[in-house]
Amino acid sequence: MDTAFKDNLDQYISKLQRIAIRLNGVRGAHPLRIGREGAAIAMRSTRLFLSYCALVNLFRRNIELVSEPFCVALVIVPVGWQLTDVKEAAKIIFKDEKVRFYIHPEAKSRRGWDIDPAEELIFGKLIIFATEGSPVHEDFELAATVRDRLRTCDIRHLRALAKLRGCGDITDNQAALIAEQPSERMEAIFRIGQPARRAALRLTELGPKRPVTEEVKHLDLSKGFGEAGDWAQELKKDLREWRDGKLPWSEVDKGCLLYGPPGTGKTRFAAALAAECDMHLEATSISRWQSSKDGHLGDLLKAMYRSFANAKEKAPCLLFLDEFDSIGDRSKFVSSYADYSIQVVNGLLECIDGIEGREGVVVVGACNHPERIDPALVRSGRLEKHIRFPLPDANARAQILAFHLPSLADEPLLKEIAAKLPGTSGADLERLSRDARRVARLERRSVTIDDVRGKIAPLPVLNDDYQLQIAIHESGHALIAHTLKVGRVERVEIFDNVENFATDVDAHGITVTDQPKVPFKTKSQVMNRIAMLLAGAAAEDLFYGDRSTTASGTNNSDFAKATEIAVEMVTRWGFGKSPYYLPGSLNTSNPGELWRDHRLRTEVSEILQTEYARARDMLSGLKQTLIAFATELARHKRLQGDQLEGLWPEPSAPGGYGGRKC
Known part of the structure; x- marks a missing residue:
């Protein structure tokens, strides 16, 4: 061991001894001897020794106040250190003196504090140990004459521990790394007769990965x-x-x-x-x-x-x-x-x-x-x-791909590819980029746009029959939205995956409406919204005598949205059979709980069936308009503005459905 280092370490151990003697002198007890009792503490427990050293330093900083016959010391212990170890170390320091030691609970109970500070504050000298960051009873905070944070794992303490346990020398960096560890690891780091330096090196290897790449x-x-x-x-x-x-x-x-x-x-x-x-x-x-x-x-x-x-x-x-x-x-x-x-x-x-x-x-x-x-x-x-954080739109998808594939950032086809990937998340796009780079890496060349294309599953091409069914479905949405004034229909589209591709949503068709912003909604308006959502399936049912999976199957599907609104009608807005509202009576985010509530399930089912039947009945009165609308949509793939104005049914008296404009 280096002579200068040994002398400094011996001086520090002697200093600890003098502090202990001074503390013991205040109370007239026998002085602690680091050579014997301190070494015995180190051999007994690493955590106890480090707690002991840290407490000696804390009491030294506050020696005048701690020496008073009436003192309440609030010792804040770092997270990761056992309060019981610190309390045990304090007992060693204050042996033979009448001191009350109290471990503060780390949290309030459901009812509040389950402790009575008065039972502890009757003692003349009280030392309270509390975990850093946890709440402390207000009475203890008010009564504290000393409030200090325990500084565990001082580098000098760690080196003293290493010497006493025969663990060799450690560098400043290694000591700093060890100091970051929870107290439970100290026994493994400072095993008697084993080099602590080796444990520190392993901590470096096993250390946390950098969170920011x-x-x-x-x-x-x-x-x-x-x-x-x-x-x-x-x-x-x-x-x-x-x-x-x-x-x-x-x-x-x-x-x-x-x-x-x-x-x-x-x-x-x-x-x-x-x-x-x-x-x-x-x-x-x-x-x-x-x-x-x-x-x-x-x-x-x-x-x-x-x-x-x-x-x-x-x-x-x-x-x-x-x-x-x-x-x-x-x-x-x-x-x-x-x-x-x-x-x-x-x-x-x-x-x-x-x-x-x-x-x-x-x-x-x-x-x-x-x-x-x-x-x-x-x-x-x-x-x-x-x-x-929504799923990225077409522009955001292009930016994400360009970020992961910087060599293709200026490639116009990259934006086209991104536009044809609605519903994909940023993580999906990252994986796509990684797969494309892997192909190029295996062939020892730069990544190309064809590598990206090759990792995208081809979209199914919709023939004329499929396109007509999608057109019937979207026409049902559009006609009911217009007739019931759910919102202004801005455009209606279908996608054949040959010339027309979805860019906003992962769907075969879309009806876009401009929803008016209103201060509140009536029950009729909410019911109309459900009818519009169910109108696509109702149109298929009316025209084909059957309906497809296009109205359901995902969290954003027509049926999913309609069901969610119907549940809110009953549980939140009082639009069910009874106008009650009891906050928290039902966990609406738990589908299983909703399914088990038979009364709610019955009411929701009745709402959905009623609005489905209403949408189908209305479309039955507009069947010729529905066919004409769907035919135009299948032909043009996209209808908006003046194209829509010529297809809406004539206004009629309340309850009627009218006919198509000529």
Whole structure:
């Protein structure tokens, strides 16, 4: 061992001894001897020794206050360190002295605090241990004469531990890496007689992968992200002014919820946002907290507090919480695990609010189903900004492909390919690009547009018969929308996949209506909307005596939308058989629960059957108009403006359907 290093280390150990003697001198007890008792502590437990050293430093900083006969010391323990270890170390320091040690609970119960501070505050000298980031009872905060954070894993402490356990020397960088580990790992790192340097090297190899790749760093947030890209630029500007001291943190957005279908780039956007704003990225998820240790409530809450504590230590930081909808809604938890889940939500609320604030930390959550999240989490002051991540449109798809295939960015055919891929997510396009690059790589050449084409499944070509059936279907939508004044029909299209391709939605046809913005809706207007959605299938039924799968099968299909509206009519708007509304009485985001509610299922079924029959009956009175409309649509593939005006039926008296204009 280097002589200078050995002398410095011996001096530091002697300093620890003098501090211990000073503390013991205050209370008249026998002095601690690091050579014997300290070494014994180190051999007994690495966690206990490091807790002991950290406490000696903390009490040294606050020696005058701690020496008073009446003292309440609130010791904030970093997440990842066991409070029981710290308490045990404090008992060693204050042996033979009348001191009350108290471990503070890490969360409130459903009813509030289950503790009575008065029972502890009657003691003259009270030391309270609380986990960093967790709430502390207000009475303890008021009574505290000392409030300090425990600084565990000081490099000097780690080196002293390594010497006492015969683990050799460690460098500053290795010590810094070890200091980031939870207390449970210390025993494995400082095994008696084994080199700690070797464990540090393995930690380097097993360390977390960089959350922000070079590709993400160069992602242009101004392209393909719409509203999210605009918010990113605003946040970047606000953070720059906050760093310069020109803007208080209270004026910066505290959090944002990104929601939308899977694969639309929410996670990639968050990583790129952190890089764009020059923030540290702390990425985790609800399920990762749940998987911590045995998944008990205490384990989950510790993991949660650790994430927020790490983010605060590394501020400015973007704390990204994936799968945010899995946190749930307190009003919808089933009784069997409601208490557990409610405390998880309450713990997250405490972390997001933070009694000490979370200056420099922006929380971004990502999910697929925002309606499943407890409203308290997404109100103003918390995750207050809500941004929808839809599936990319034709322009965004072209930009995504160009990003992943930069050598083809100026290729006009790339935009044509992107336009013919409606319904594909950003993740789908990334995979397509990767597959195309793999083909070129295997052949040891640059990627070409043909490589991209070759990885796209060809679309089915619709012959005249199929085109006519699609035309009948879309004509039904258009005629009922016009007749019932559901909205102004802007255009009607069908796609043959030869000359006409879908670009907006993954469908064989589309009817686009301009929905008027109204302050409220009547029951009749809502029923008309359902009738319009069911009119496509009703038109097929009327013309062919049968209907196809084009009206159902996906979450965005006609039947799915009509069913969703019918459920809301009964459960939300009081448009069912009874005008009741009881918030939270039914989890409308759980299809299984809706299916098991026989009364609701019966009412929804009656609404859908009634409106389907009404649409079919109306189209029966407009059958000649329907045929003429569908014939024109099949011929032109797209009808709009004046083309539509010549096909609408004549206005008629209420209840009648009229005939087609000549």
